[in-house]
Amino acid sequence: MSKIQIKNVSKKFQHKEILKNINLTIEEGELISLLGPSGCGKTTTLKIIAGLMDFDEGDILFDGVSVLKKNSNKRGAVIVFQDYLLFPHMTVEENIGFGLKMAKRNKRDIKEVVNKMIELVELTGHGRKYPRELSGGQQQRVAIARALAVEPKVLLLDEPFSNLDIRLRESMRQFVLNIQRRLKITTILVTHDKEEALLCSHKVAVMLNGQIKDYDTPKNIYERPKSIDVCKFFGGRNYIEGRVKDYFFESALGEMKVQLDNKEKATCVIRPEIIKIRKEDSKGMVGHIKSMKYGGDKTYYEVEVENILLKVIDICNDELYIGDRVNIIIDENKILVY
Numbered sequence: 001m002s003k004i005q006i007k008n009v010s011k012k013f014q015h016k017e018i019l020k021n022i023n024l025t026i027e028e029g030e031l032i033s034l035l036g037p038s039g040c041g042k043t044t045t046l047k048i049i050a051g052l053m054d055f056d057e058g059d060i061l062f063d064g065v066s067v068l069k070k071n072s073n074k075r076g077a078v079i080v081f082q083d084y085l086l087f088p089h090m091t092v093e094e095n096i097g098f099g100l101k102m103a104k105r106n107k108r109d110i111k112e113v114v115n116k117m118i119e120l121v122e123l124t125g126h127g128r129k130y131p132r133e134l135s136g137g138q139q140q141r142v143a144i145a146r147a148l149a150v151e152p153k154v155l156l157l158d159e160p161f162s163n164l165d166i167r168l169r170e171s172m173r174q175f176v177l178n179i180q181r182r183l184k185i186t187t188i189l190v191t192h193d194k195e196e197a198l199l200c201s202h203k204v205a206v207m208l209n210g211q212i213k214d215y216d217t218p219k220n221i222y223e224r225p226k227s228i229d230v231c232k233f234f235g236g237r238n239y240i241e242g243r244v245k246d247y248f249f250e251s252a253l254g255e256m257k258v259q260l261d262n263k264e265k266a267t268c269v270i271r272p273e274i275i276k277i278r279k280e281d282s283k284g285m286v287g288h289i290k291s292m293k294y295g296g297d298k299t300y301y302e303v304e305v306e307n308i309l310l311k312v313i314d315i316c317n318d319e320l321y322i323g324d325r326v327n328i329i330i331d332e333n334k335i336l337v338y
């Protein structure tokens with residue numbers, strides 16, 4: 001249950017800069033996600049926090065105190081990796097008790113903690129089984145129990161759900177979240193799954209190319225990211241070129257009010273879900289539907305307006321067909337201009 005501060009951390013592998021001046025603060029009891037594409041440096045960051053890897057510059061503090069001189073087993077941070085890394089020749093009980101045995105805790109204590117953990121992760125009756133006798137989700141719960149048994153101050157989860165099928169992933173995610181909220185353990189979740197990061201976290205850090213590009217609440221990071229790179233990482237958005245003049249963004253789509261100073265070249269980012277389409281009734285911007293895909297609770301449209309193909313996500317409108325002329329309504333309060 002520590003506050004974690006990562007200060008100006010940089011790391012090179014064979015002269016290649018992998019982490020570039022990483023700064024992050026995670027408040028006590030918070031769960032934050034480190035979100036980014038494959039190879040951007042997420043696992044490296046976790047290993048550095050856990051003390052499993054050296055780095056070139058910077059500092060890591062737990063509760064305001066540098067942990068650089070502490071070995072990994074003294075830091076109180078544990079990592080759960082995506083492939084669980086359970087010991088195959090040990091039973092569930094032995095796996096969960098392993099860290100406590102290493103810490104030379106007495107047998108009675110170990111048994112008590114192991115039983116508590118087995119109950120916590122809902123594996124009562126499975127204690128004597130070996131990992132191969134368990135399902136993927138059960139193995140994962142053993143890995144979580146093993147990590148929590150040593151009462152870490154910091155829990156580091158490296159893509160813990162990525163090996164599970166979608167249904168199991170959702171229930172395991174909720175399961176881990178409940179435990180995290182109950183124990184209030186400071187947690188960093190590494191993921192490349194955007195929805196997972198948004199759903200689970202108090203805050204999300206978007207990591208691209210070894211740099212933290214943005215760090216904010218899920219809503220702010222999704223709706224108001226600081227840079228166009230982060231918008232592009234979330235994907236699926238509309239990018240309109242234009243300029244800002246006298247507090248209006250001017251483009252082929254016309255004028256939209258913005259709170260920005262003049263800029264000769266600017267890009268407006270419009271999320272598909274802030275655009276609504278209606279059967280044409282002569283008011284407002286007009287386009288025509290080029291494509292539509294039914295997706296159950298939403299429909300994906302492509303609408304051509306002034307030679308621009310706009311992606312639109314709206315509820316299904318049974319009166320609309322491909323080729324129809326439609327009015328486009330953009331929520332100007334939700335556009336972003338960079």
Ligand SMILES: Nc1ncnc2c1ncn2[C@@H]1O[C@H](COP(=O)(O)OP(=O)(O)OP(=O)(O)O)[C@@H](O)[C@H]1O
Nearest residue numbers: 013014018036037038039040041042043044045192
């Ligand atoms: N021991 C190592 N020696 C050399 N290069 C390494 C080493 N470990 C990682 N790298 C490189 O550092 C970069 C970051 O790796 P890292 O595992 O941190 O990425 P990641 O964001 O966790 O990716 P993924 O989501 O695929 O696990 C990659 O380019 C990787 O090839």
